[in-house]
Structure formats: C-alpha cells, structure tokens
Amino acid sequence: MATVVFTPNLKRHVECPTEEVAGATVRAVLDSVFAHNPKLRGYVLDDQGALRRHMIVFVDGAQIDDRENLSDPVRPTSEVYVMQALSGGG
Amino acid sequence: MSQSILISTRKGLFVAEPQGSSYRVTRGSFIGDNVSFTMVDPRGGWYAALDHGHFGVKVHRSDDRGATWTEIATPAYPPQPEGQVEKNFWGKERKWSTALIWSMAPALDRDGSLWCGTIPGGLFRSDDRGQTWRINEALWFHPDRPKWNGGGKDDAGIHTILVDPRDPKTVAVAVSTGGVWRTKDGGATWTQCANGMRAEYVPPELTHAGNNQDVHCLAQCTSTPTTFWVQHHNGIFRSTDDMATWTELSDSAKPAWFGFPVIVDPADPDTAWFVPAIKDEKRIPVDGKVVVSRTRDGGKTFEVLSKGLPDQFAYDLVYRHGFALSTDGALAFGSTTGNVFASRDRGDSWSVVSNYLPPVHAITFAA
Numbered sequence: 361m362a363t364v365v366f367t368p369n370l371k372r373h374v375e376c377p378t379e380e381v382a383g384a385t386v387r388a389v390l391d392s393v394f395a396h397n398p399k400l401r402g403y404v405l406d407d408q409g410a411l412r413r414h415m416i417v418f419v420d421g422a423q424i425d426d427r428e429n430l431s432d433p434v435r436p437t438s439e440v441y442v443m444q445a446l447s448g449g450g
Numbered sequence: 451m452s453q454s455i456l457i458s459t460r461k462g463l464f465v466a467e468p469q470g471s472s473y474r475v476t477r478g479s480f481i482g483d484n485v486s487f488t489m490v491d492p493r494g495g496w497y498a499a500l501d502h503g504h505f506g507v508k509v510h511r512s513d514d515r516g517a518t519w520t521e522i523a524t525p526a527y528p529p530q531p532e533g534q535v536e537k538n539f540w541g542k543e544r545k546w547s548t549a550l551i552w553s554m555a556p557a558l559d560r561d562g563s564l565w566c567g568t569i570p571g572g573l574f575r576s577d578d579r580g581q582t583w584r585i586n587e588a589l590w591f592h593p594d595r596p597k598w599n600g601g602g603k604d605d606a607g608i609h610t611i612l613v614d615p616r617d618p619k620t621v622a623v624a625v626s627t628g629g630v631w632r633t634k635d636g637g638a639t640w641t642q643c644a645n646g647m648r649a650e651y652v653p654p655e656l657t658h659a660g661n662n663q664d665v666h667c668l669a670q671c672t673s674t675p676t677t678f679w680v681q682h683h684n685g686i687f688r689s690t691d692d693m694a695t696w697t698e699l700s701d702s703a704k705p706a707w708f709g710f711p712v713i714v715d716p717a718d719p720d721t722a723w724f725v726p727a728i729k730d731e732k733r734i735p736v737d738g739k740v741v742v743s744r745t746r747d748g749g750k751t752f753e754v755l756s757k758g759l760p761d762q763f764a765y766d767l768v769y770r771h772g773f774a775l776s777t778d779g780a781l782a783f784g785s786t787t788g789n790v791f792a793s794r795d796r797g798d799s800w801s802v803v804s805n806y807l808p809p810v811h812a813i814t815f816a817a
Contacts, residue, residue, distance in 0.1 A: 373505060374521075399521065403505040407527040407547035414504040444504040 499551030567608025598628030646696030677719035699749035784810030
C-alpha cells in the first residue's frame, strides 16, 4: 500500500488525512482516495482530471512527469506527496 | 433603508449593517480567502464564490444570512474532446476548466434554479440550489464562442447575467470579450446583440464585430425592459429598442467615459450611474478625485457627484460588480483601495462605510 500525504494548507478547506491506499500509478492512488473523499478531488485536479496548475505531486522524492494523465508509476512502498507550488502574490 | 451590504473582497466576505445615517462593518466570513462574487437569491440563500488559487474555485451557500456556510458543487466543464487543443488569443491553450466564477443569478423560471457565469466562458445552470450544475451546451458549443477572448484575463468570461422581467426564459449575458448574447427560449438558442458597439483595440475590419466587443457591464431597466445600458471598454452605450441597436453616448460622459460598472434606475430608463476613470492604460480617477457620474436624461448630460468622496490623491478603481443599488434605493460602491462608500440620496452625497477593507471585488445588497 502506498502512503499518500496532502499539504497541510489543504486541511483548512477540506479533510485530507494521510492514507494508505492501493494503486500502481499516481492516478490510481489518487482515485482510491477520492473514491471515499470526493470533495477533495476538485482541490487537487482540474475539470479535465489533470493536476491543477500550481499543484505538484512527488513520488518517493521525485516530481511526477505526467501532470495530465498522472501515469507515473507508484510502488507498494512508495510515499506520494501532494503539495502546492510556492507561487502567487498578495 | 435597512438592507445590509455584502462586500466581497480579496481577503474575505464582510457584512455592513445600517447604523445611523450610514453603515458599519459588523462581521466577516472566509477571512483570508479571495471572494470573487456573492449573490443573494431573493427566494432564499446567499451564494459566495471563492477563488483559492492553487486549489481552484469553490462555491458556498448560506441559508442563515452568512452565520454558517456549506460548500456546494463547483460548476465543472465537460470532458474536452481527445486530442483537441483550443488556443486563445494569446496562443495559449484554453483549458475547459472553471478558472473563475464571475457572476451568478437566480433563474426565475423554476424554484431553486440558478445561472452561473465563468471564465473561460461557460454558462452553467443548476436546478437544485447548486448541488449539481450542467453547462449550457448551446452557448458553449456555439461556433462563435471560440472567437471570444480574454479582456485583461487569459480567457473570456461571462460577468453579467440578466433574467428579463418580461419572461424568465429570456436571459441576456455579457461577455468580456464577446459582446452580449441573449436567449428567448431558456437557453436553447442564443443570438449576439451587440449591433452598434465599437472596439478600438482590434483592426478596422473587426471594429464592429460582436465577438470583439469588450462589454464591462450590462444593465436592464426593470420597468422599461427594452432599455439597456452598457459600460464598454471604449465608452458608454445605450439601447432603447430591446438591443436591436446600440448608440454610443461617450462624448457627453463626464469626467471620463471609461469605467467598469453601470447601474440603471429600475423605475426610470433615463437615469444611470457610473464610476468613471482615466481610460485603460491608467485606470485611476481623473485628477485623483473619486466621483460617481449620473445621467437623468438618457445620457445627453452627465452630473459629477463628489460630495463625501475623496477629492485628492485618491486612486480607487471600482470593478464591474463593485457598485450596487438596493431594492429600497440605497447605493454603495467598493474599490481596489478597500474603501466602501454609500449613498441614501441617489448619489447626491456619500458616507464612508469603511476605509480599511481588502481590495473589493463585489458589492451586493441583502434585504
């Protein structure tokens, strides 16, 4: 089971505890979380299911390549971090 | 005069209550969050649109006048056809994804129904008070829609939604930049209604093209619903023939013809209010004086109203939703500087509601 951790900044808006979920890709892992926490999906993904423009996902310390289809592989021991970019103004 | 003022700002939604001859800010919601727009449904319910930046836009509803809020569904675009890349005016990909909630209005043809206008240009409809939304396909898939462009934003958006007092199935929407579109059949078919408007920011052959008209705000007179007013990027326009034609009135506007909001008196089609500014490259009040302009003769002449407003070194800009008229005749506007002013004598004089708020996106009265 992969471990999925969400940026603490999301907790102000929506529940997103750290979870142990199954899945062989980033998409599969996130879908496992969203299946029982559907409200969280729109905070992380856009209307087309791609990663939101200023969000970043790391798998075992490496930033993912495929922001559209989220096809990057995930191992059963992987740690997946869903973070936000440090962009933005006032 | 007892209506509250809802002030949507860059850092929260604030409520100002009547107090003495003016109003006082008494409470706030969503402190720290960007509230792009708030809509009060006269049938019940306050709706607040939030822009969380990294985390996208969200909609919340309150059924107890802002004491508590519940997140409801965000309008979401349909799947983009596989392999189809739509490019905007700037050559960037136009993604079918809600980037901003720019307007909401009660759809008065059915209980609990709402309209919602968004960037990148989709109009949405809910029939269950925002629990679910669906895009208006007739407008989104109209062959002209991809020709709309962003006016100051990457992509076009629907910022005004007017449900016609003659028939709730007749709805006009204004687009920046895409002109004015109207349906008379509840959204099944749409027609461009910008004949007579003029755009200076495109080559001559496109000057009068409807899709290129940057309408900043559209207003309809409730008692004379064939009269509409527009504050446009290039001036002030009025239609007295139910939007068959538009006539420009910019030459008589004082002290400037540029601005964002327009309000028309619901009882008098010849009376309208504006907040003028030096045109687009500066977007500041003329001579550093914040003023409201008012016409009472259909735009032949304009009065400059300044009593109670800052008269020097003031650089407030008022956005298109930043000026409102209550159903009992009070006026209020809020600015990018975080100032809010109100008038209970139709603009002749103004009182300060607050000088310390975050930049104001929208003003909404709540009965």
